[in-house]
Amino acid sequence: MAITPTRRSVLQIAAAGTAVAALPVGVRELAHPPAASAAEAPGTESVVTSVCEMCTVRCPILVRVRDGKVIRIEGNPKEKSTQGAICARGNAGISLLYDKDRVRTPLIRVGERGEGKFRKASWDEAYKYIADRLKAIRPEELAVGRRPSASDAFLLTFAKAFGTPNIFSHESSCPLGRNVAMEVTLGTSGAAIDYSKVDYLVSFGRNHMETLAVPQAQGIIAGLARGARLVYLDPRRTPTSTAATTWLQPLPGTDLAFVLAMLQVVIAEKLYDQDFVKQYTLGFDQLAGAVGEYTPEWAATKTGIPATTIRDVARDFGAARPRAVADFGWFSSTYLNDFQLRRAILALNALVGNLEVPGGIFFIKGLKGYGTELGDWKKPAFPAVTAERVDGAGVPGKYPLTPVKDGLCQVLPESVLTGKPYALKAYIAHRFDPLAAIPDQPRMIEAFKKLDLLVSVDVYMSDTGAYADVILPECTYLERTDPVMEASGLAPKIRLRQQVVPPQGDAKPSWQIYQGLAKAAGLGAYFAYNDIDEIVAAQLVPFKLSTAELAKAGQWTPPDAKPTYLRKTDPRAPVKLNTPSGKIELFSAELAKLGFDPVPRYTAPPVPPKGTFQMIQGKCAVHTNSATQNIPVLHELRPSNELWIHPVPAGRLGVKDGDGVVVRVGKLEQHGVAKVTADILEGTVFTYHGWGRTSPGLTRVRGAGIGLNALMPVITDPISGSLVMRETFVEVVKS
């Protein structure tokens, strides 16, 4: 054969022995594999099961390793919901792993905050530096922030052992509003949509094909291929609008009007499941009373979508019950009316009785429900916390509905700069970049400058990292084993992320980082384990499962657990919800008591002042939030963002495609490049999130594109505590 690439001998191991079913690389076999030529000497390729961490979806993967290096990552074909697929980011894990921009040793700041000047330090020195400063503050003056991950337990244990209540996640900048709406309405945010079996899906801006959770996208694509319909509302053309059977362009922030009108039609025309409503819901009459006025004709004036279209969608939705689903979405840090939008969407689902039937909405059937939970490592009781949280999460009179595991990550500057209710003095940001993710960047910077201690635990020197006193290099998911994670759906499931290769440089996993820090801070008793393997083994004890068994397939479901829909065979089967009434709360007494609308009602989004644009942002399929823009291969695919602007206003402003533009809010501005396109509504401009980065450590992406969080003020939803990021209006001028 003429071709002699280096991988040849390696790949042939896969076929050596000819038994295709026994391929060590368990990728999809060909229907008729060509016979292998004479087997060459076996190489050293091995395959390790693990779990992707290029986004929070956590798809199961197979990692191919040769001579101690990762050469390729593939999806684990044993997982039915992904069929061996992984997205561009998942495929690019290797590009992150070997990126020269990664931080490889602990760093201690020598320059001014933000300059990005550091000196290398040993881990012991870095631990001591942090511990010394922590000793000087009261426990509650420490805040920790993170993007929730499988190694959360270590940072959380450290924070609780230290005794602070101020634990934050990034959720208030993403799905918090939707989560709280689900908790109020369904008693849990642990519910999901049975996408592949849905016949009629309405998505309110949930851009599945571009925000890209592989299992969900595949489910929808499979549904469409068998004739399911997808009605998609978005002011912008996206890959999801291309895939959809119907694409509607509502005026931004008016989705709630559309849903209320759907509710009105479904109720007025009796398209709802009356038995279901009676047995499983609370407050139908109040809901019906509230939505009576919201006719499609009314909604047409708000949304800009014709009344006949809205009515048709409502009728088709009702007719497709119970396999009709209105998607309750994910990112919900949008408008002040977003919380009631999610409530209205959940009500719409309740009306068609899609709960716990195939093609509907189901509760996650976790290990807990199955009667066994993952074990844990032994630790002493945490000290009692007496101080109140700075953000009022879970506090009556403040944000009682906000889960305390998440909190309001946007309040840090308020606390630090005003001392109300007291000033936070130290902040540990774990793979979380508030400067890149949270509005009012200037104020966050001011707060960072005032802190006694800022620690960034990350793989890169993030924008926040550049302001930190200490950067602790965490290793990537390919270099560490994490505690066993739950990945339950219709049936309970666990997955194991296991270390594939040794860490680059001196990077360490969380389980070591926080153990080391705890020892230096005199809290070592909370981390009395030898290594992660010991923790994993302890977790598996209740299942009588060995780590080796779990590692072999990469995931495991209790053998007697089957995918379960509680109402599949008996539509009257009891389903006990975790709400005060035990039912789906169309009417919420809890909300009424707090002074909020107990049934959804319309509030209009603010109208852009003359000469300004509605500004929306979103994700592209090859990047995750603000975490991946600097990864070489992904950076090459999409190195920057552009400002999408419609030809009509662009013409008025004299802006041509590719021209430089300034995007302005008051005195704040960002510079970028215009993409003049009819793929966006006239009064709206759009840009992808994650650019406008400032850290000198992000050598490729620094300075590229537009960062909206540098322009937006902090607006907080009083009900959920979620950020509101689409009520800011921008001026655009040619630069």
Place this chain on the structure above:
Amino acid sequence: MSTATKTGVRHQYALVVDTNKCIGCEACSVACRVENEVPAGHWRSRIVPPTSSGGSKVPMKWSCMHCADAPCVQVCPTKATYRRSDGIVVIDAARCVGCKYCIVACPYGARYFDEKAGLPDKCDLCVDRLDAGLAPACVQTCVGRALALADLADPSDEAAARIRSGEAKPLHPELGTKPSVYYVVGK
């Protein structure tokens, strides 16, 4: 035009791209890039995104078309580029002199020049994987399950049936190169 391998199994490979299922996510682009150790700045396969202003209305996976009448094969002075009997157009690195005629001749813009190796390169349908009994990297990773390797020599192959029925069509057949990549367009 198929061939018999050592075991007598004949293959005639083609690629079917179902644009109805493609979401333009570029997982295929990155899988290809990593699998084939394609140097920075180059791609064997990319997605041409859809636009509202002319162009394609759906995302189009774009890589070598493995033409039966391939201009790249015709212009190659050393016969380094040739078509295997199973339909795959490959480059024999040992014969290639790096003249770049093939890059200019390819009407699909499928080739790039690997400066480090001093050689042209392009999609080879992941021949190594095929020879090892594995699906091409792009097919294996495809998020939408939009890609399928077809074997036209196999009468029972479902993807090949979509080609035979005319449901899957080549891109720019007017160029007369007889491509082996077929697209299903329109719902």
